[in-house]
Amino acid sequence: MVTVFKTIVCVFLLGVTVTAYGGACYGWFLTNPIKKPVSVREGSRYRHTPYLFYGRTHTGGGYSSGK
């Protein structure tokens, strides 16, 4: 039972190490907002929504997401 527990711990720590390595060096967890390529003419999915800081605001715009 003790051996099983320690094996589980080893596997777990190996898993988190590999995960951290993949995330750090291969960008495994970087998300891509564009699920499939979008034509430049279609524009970005982003909208620069108004920000309000001490009463100051800005609005923005950008590409609309492709379908």
Added chain:
Amino acid sequence: MEREFRCPSCGAENAVTNPGILMKVCDYCKTALYWDKESALRAGNKSLDLPQSPRFKVGAYGKLAGKPFAVLGRLTYEHDSGFWHEWFIEQEDGSLLWLTEDEGELFIERPLTLKNLPPSFDSIKAGSEITLDDKTAVVEEIGYAKCIGGEGQIPFLVELGDTYPYVDGASMDGANSFGLEYDSQGAPKAFWGRIVNLKSAAPKSLARSEAEAKQSELIQCVNCGKPWEGKRVDNTKMVVCAACGAALELDGAETRVVGLNTGDAPIFTFGVGVKLEFDGVVYGVMGRMVYVAQDEGLEYSSREYILYNPAAGYKRLSEESGHFVLSEVTHTHFRYPESAGRKTRVQIGGEKFQLFETGIAILRWVDGALPWRAVTGESTQYTLFIHPPHCVDYEITGNEVELFRGTYVTNGQMQSAAPPDWAIPTPLGIHPCQPYVAAPWLRNLWKIGAIFLALNVLLLIYAAAGVEKQVLSDTVTAEQYKAGYTSVPFTVAKNGEVLRVVGKAPVNNSWLGVDVGLVTPDDKVVNEVNHDLYFYHGADEDGTWNEGSSVFSSHMRVAKAGDYKLLVRGEGGSGVQGTGPARQESVTITLFRNSRMPGYFWGSILACAFFLLLEPLLRWRFNRKRWRE
């Protein structure tokens, strides 16, 4: 040269074999015989019947440290709480040695000629340091001893029946003992000796034997008249009547009541006579005691079992809330630190102990047979020092200082020590000298955590040390990003490569929203990052303020290797609710390849550290609980 003479009391033939002998107890009538320079014999008092020793007998031969010896004689002294024997042994070369046998302990002593007079008897206190010429020792016991008898050949003059003030103790390191006898005439006699380690001294054949009952001599309770039917050994000083609870002191020729148990008998885990085996030595439970100590208005009781083995001597087994500690007398002293408080560190015999508690314990119950006098109601001032699994109990009772060195006995060890299927109570809480024992699944877990922690730190260093390569750095004007700026093409060499896009704009009380798209040669956007750069500052009633940042940094993963270019679009502005004028601030976009994100390792390092520190944390929590309880 042997010298023979007749006893003036009974006429029996007696012989003296050693020229150093100054008195003799008649082998037949037990009368003390003295002679002066003219060899005139004088008869003194008669010796009482003396308790036998499990180790020595007058006339017997033996070996001490490999050297043969013969036992010539002995004297037995009685004091307030017990008695001791002094054995006089003749070595092969004719020299004489003293062997003092006290409560199962052995001391080899020789007379010590002092250049300076020792302190007067009245000025000495138990526990204080004493200087005997160049030797420093600690006083353990002060009292009056009565010589109740002797046998055989004795190398100095003692009047049987006389009482002497005495002081004894040990050197600081516990290796040597000393004794002082304050005669009514002349300077005190001093003795200095060596404390014998019974473990090394005990013959193997005896080490496994158990206490044997002394069958002769009927003891009758002087309180209720019933006979004592329990076990006792030759050096038993006191027995407690099982019928009425009277403590009967076996004082030389008479038996007298010195105490009485009252109330209901406490429940003990072990009865008198039960055999317990520790380290291959079988001990018998000779006596039992219950001590009660008070702390912050609460009463705490502990039970003590007096264990005895003829070869190994006495041990004490303490029981408290299902925890057991096996102790024995030690003479290793220490200097009690001034202003000592809880957790004060004290060096005792090369080990560092911590003061755990100090208090007064009252003896509430005693039964069985004991080698000293223990009377219910008597109080003992104790100080407990711990170094788990060991502890040192420093006790002051009346004019006696005693130190006991104990070792925690686990429940499993106790089960093994007790007779088969004996019910050992389950320990409750944490005992002061209970060692922390990690659960099997926790043992060496820290090693696994440490190995993976080291691996993760190395990988973190590797990831952090990676050198990014700049792919491009373009300054994009407002006109360009409004219209959509396209960079020069660049190549991503491998699938899954991580790029980093850094944008910097001189925003000043303004904002700039920037979209950076990764575009294929056929004008398809395959990845995109978006940021708002803003930097505002000013002053209000609270002083100056600023917020935002003029720099952004984002990563993007390129799934497929190939040629790409960046498309930059943006818009900016200022003022409240977008009412300010648009700004014409340019933005510098820099693209790096071979980028890494070492921050991901902090999570894995945390997981490794958890397993590394789990056992030490539980150990810390255990110790904290020990000191809180």
